[in-house]
Amino acid sequence: MLENDLILRAARGEKTERTPVWLMRQAGRILPEYRAVRNSLSGFKELVETPELAAEVTIQPVDLLGVDAAIIFSDILVIPEAMGLTYEMVEKKGPHFPSTIQSTADLKSLRIATPEDLSYTIEAIKITKKELKGRVPVIGFAGAPWTIFSYMVEGGGSKTFSKARKMLYTAPELAHELLDMITKSTISYLKAQIAAGADMVQIFDSWAGVLGPEQYRTYSLQYIEKIAAAITEVPVTVFAKGAYFALKDMQKVSCNTVGLDWNMDVAEARHLLPNKTLQGNLDPCALYGSYSEVEAETKKMLDQFVGHHHIANLGHGVYPDTDPDKVKCFIEAVKSYSAS
Numbered sequence: 001m002l003e004n005d006l007i008l009r010a011a012r013g014e015k016t017e018r019t020p021v022w023l024m025r026q027a028g029r030i031l032p033e034y035r036a037v038r039n040s041l042s043g044f045k046e047l048v049e050t051p052e053l054a055a056e057v058t059i060q061p062v063d064l065l066g067v068d069a070a071i072i073f074s075d076i077l078v079i080p081e082a083m084g085l086t087y088e089m090v091e092k093k094g095p096h097f098p099s100t101i102q103s104t105a106d107l108k109s110l111r112i113a114t115p116e117d118l119s120y121t122i123e124a125i126k127i128t129k130k131e132l133k134g135r136v137p138v139i140g141f142a143g144a145p146w147t148i149f150s151y152m153v154e155g156g157g158s159k160t161f162s163k164a165r166k167m168l169y170t171a172p173e174l175a176h177e178l179l180d181m182i183t184k185s186t187i188s189y190l191k192a193q194i195a196a197g198a199d200m201v202q203i204f205d206s207w208a209g210v211l212g213p214e215q216y217r218t219y220s221l222q223y224i225e226k227i228a229a230a231i232t233e234v235p236v237t238v239f240a241k242g243a244y245f246a247l248k249d250m251q252k253v254s255c256n257t258v259g260l261d262w263n264m265d266v267a268e269a270r271h272l273l274p275n276k277t278l279q280g281n282l283d284p285c286a287l288y289g290s291y292s293e294v295e296a297e298t299k300k301m302l303d304q305f306v307g308h309h310h311i312a313n314l315g316h317g318v319y320p321d322t323d324p325d326k327v328k329c330f331i332e333a334v335k336s337y338s339a340s
């Protein structure tokens with residue numbers, strides 16, 4: 001039994017006494033308490049693969065920031081690794097894949113991931129559930145197939161993702177084969193997260209915005225829908241960063257909640273998505289303002305959603321140099337203003 005299930009009720013479209021709030025990338029990135037745990041280890045991956053410590057940093061934002069949900073500490077890149085493509089997390093630079101997928105021959109080195117390949121995250125969810133004792137729900141997550149594909153082809157981050165997009169023109173069948181393998185791996189991974197106790201799941205399509213509307217339908221949305229349709233046990237959130245052109249298509253996706261980034265028009269999203277709960281969408285940069293500015297921006301954001309079918313969040317992950325006290329100010333502003 002959950003003490004605070006606001007976020008689950010909001011996701012299901014039920015009325016709530018106030019708007020629930022959490023932040024994308026709340027675990028890690030901003031808390032000195034996270035850095036302390038992280039610095040005691042060899043690196044990011046060791047933390048991801050040590051369930052007791054992953055559970056500890058998952059719970060930190062619940063204790064220290066007062067969020068209404070815990071998101072399991074892991075990364076979207078554990079899926080490519082479980083499929084056979086290892087990544088390195090380079091300090092201050094981000095992820096790097098020493099090998100990438102460029103040809104049909106490269107696909108032969110991959111397999112469909114099983115939950116056993118990802119047992120460290122599954123174990124971390126079980127420990128988190130036990131230690132949280134029902135205080136708040138646990139959010140499981142995975143990257144959308146298009147975003148994972150982009151990293152596997154590109155080998156790391158990119159401004160344009162031109163290598164990944166090039167493949168859609170030069171080898172569309174190969175692209176679909178890889179997307180299909182990622183999709184199958186992701187479905188079994190998310191189902192295992194749910195079996196371990198995840199109360200809801202979010203699919204992050206961080207690089208949705210580099211595709212045009214038609215390619216987005218063909219190479220991303222189709223696979224997101226396969227995942228969303230397969231997850232019938234818990235509420236599903238889809239966050240497609242920059243894909244304002246796909247909002248109307250999201251209405252047909254089998255998800256409860258659609259995440260909005262700060263570029264999106266809330267009134268238009270509400271109009272295009274009458275049956276969905278919306279999540280978002282304060283500009284993460286608003287948290288660089290003074291306390292009174294953070295409060296004012298938060299209220300303005302809440303007013304746009306008019307209090308219903310809404311999960312408050314930022315429009316993307318919290319930036320690493322954000323002051324945790326400004327994050328607390330945002331959370332407190334949501335809680336008090338939406339309850340009044």
Ligand SMILES: Cc1c2[nH]c(c1CCC(=O)O)Cc1[nH]c(c(CCC(=O)O)c1C)Cc1[nH]c(c(CCC(=O)O)c1C)Cc1[nH]c(c(C)c1CCC(=O)O)C2
Binds near residue numbers: 029073094204206
């Ligand atoms: C694109 C993407 C990645 N990872 C993720 C996404 C999708 C969300 C988004 O668009 O922001 C998702 C992610 N990554 C992490 C989480 C944990 C849970 C949470 O706090 O939300 C989640 C949900 C931990 C992490 N993942 C990473 C860190 C920082 C590494 C460290 O501690 O040294 C954390 C806490 C590393 C990571 N992982 C990734 C990058 C580009 C980087 C480097 C830069 C950075 O984001 O800090 C890939």
